[in-house]
Amino acid sequence: MRAELRRLLLAVWCVSLIGAPAVAEVSPRHDYVLHCSGCHRADGTGAPDDIPSLIGIDRFLRSPEGRAYLIRAPGVAQAPVSDERLAALMNWVVVEFGADAPSPGYTAVEVGVWRARPLRDPTELRARLLASDAPSDEPR
Amino acid sequence: MILLDRWFEGMTRGLARRSGRRSFLARLGLGLVGGAAVPLLPVARAAQDPARAGAAPENIDGPAGDPQDCEYWRYCAIDGLLCSCCGGSHTSCPPGTEMAPVTWVGTCRNPADGKDYIISYNDCCGKTFCGRCFCNRNEGERPAYHWYRNNDINWCYGTKSQIYHCSVAVVLGVAVEGQPEK
Known part of the structure; x- marks a missing residue:
């Protein structure tokens, strides 16, 4: 009886493993390194005049337009990851290079809405958002 | 398919004859919970994080x-x-x-x-x-x-x-x- 029970339990255990996610969980840090760090660099500082710095990125969350900008920015909107992974990635980026986490955090639904609306002039919008922010501590 | 059906029937009937339902349910529950928890364990997860990854093997x-x-x-x-x-x-x-x-x-x-x-x-x-x-x-x-x-x-x-x-x-x-x- 014990051998049969063991076999049955083993079968149940195997089935439960099949039910688990088939793909290994991908961390936001992994996606940042693979899809973002080439330009924005591992420390988020970017390159003057070429690549925007991500340091202090949380300041964009002070307005609804800024919150949408962070997803509509070309490199973000076009990142080759799902809405779910992009939401997790951006929630991580804001904390890693800013101070405060998004509140509420980005969700896949919100990210899906914003990334489907490309910006005609991201540089102009970024400048306008920063100009309306406190001038004393603007990111580079 | 008939052979598989018979094998499963025989196994479950034999099991039913020789075991109590309570102990079976207890073990089944343990298997389900234990199985579902396995993917959550932190086994080898650290190796997947680029920040903690080791060097790539070069003995090629x-x-x-x-x-x-x-x-x-x-x-x-x-x-x-x-x-x-x-x-x-x-x-x-x-x-x-x-x-x-x-x-x-x-x-x-x-x-x-x-x-x-x-x-x-x-x-x-x-x-x-x-x-x-x-x-x-x-x-x-x-x-x-x-x-x-x-x-x-x-x-x-x-x-x-x-x-x-x-x-x-x-x-x-x-x-x-x-x-x-x-």
Whole structure:
């Protein structure tokens, strides 16, 4: 009886493993390194005049337009990851290079809405958002 | 199918004869909960995080293990001159050049362990074209409009000089999955 029970339990255990996610969980840090760090660099500082710095990125969350900008920015909107992974990635980026986490955090639904609306002039919008922010501590 | 059906029937009937329902349910519950918890355990997860990943194995025979050969495993998407032939190495720039901090990042599979690794192709800038060991593999490379996976553009961003000399291939960590363009 014990051998049969063991076999049955083993079968149940195997089935439960099949039910688990088939793909290994991908961390936001992994996606940042693979899809973002080439330009924005591992420390988020970017390159003057070429690549925007991500340091202090949380300041964009002070307005609804800024919150949408962070997803509509070309490199973000076009990142080759799902809405779910992009939401997790951006929630991580804001904390890693800013101070405060998004509140509420980005969700896949919100990210899906914003990334489907490309910006005609991201540089102009970024400048306008920063100009309306406190001038004393603007990111580079 | 009939044989399978009979085998299952026999096994479950035999089990029903010889065991109590309570003990069976207790063990079944244990199996379900235990099985569901296994993927949540932190086993080997750390190795998947690029920030904590160890070095890639380099014990590879032949060209795939030679940093001065275009077939070296890390060069799967390279389009340029190998710094390892120009007075530097596959991870360091030759003297008199500066490594660009802005780079092309993709993944290459390491034949030693079959894993994908995140590779950064940093350009070394500040001296004229090295001219040795030109390689053009382009696996996973995309056209110029897909700029961050394009290697035809000059990646000497963030450096004092924009003059291209050669390229290195630095391992940034283990990739949980290959880059999606492959």
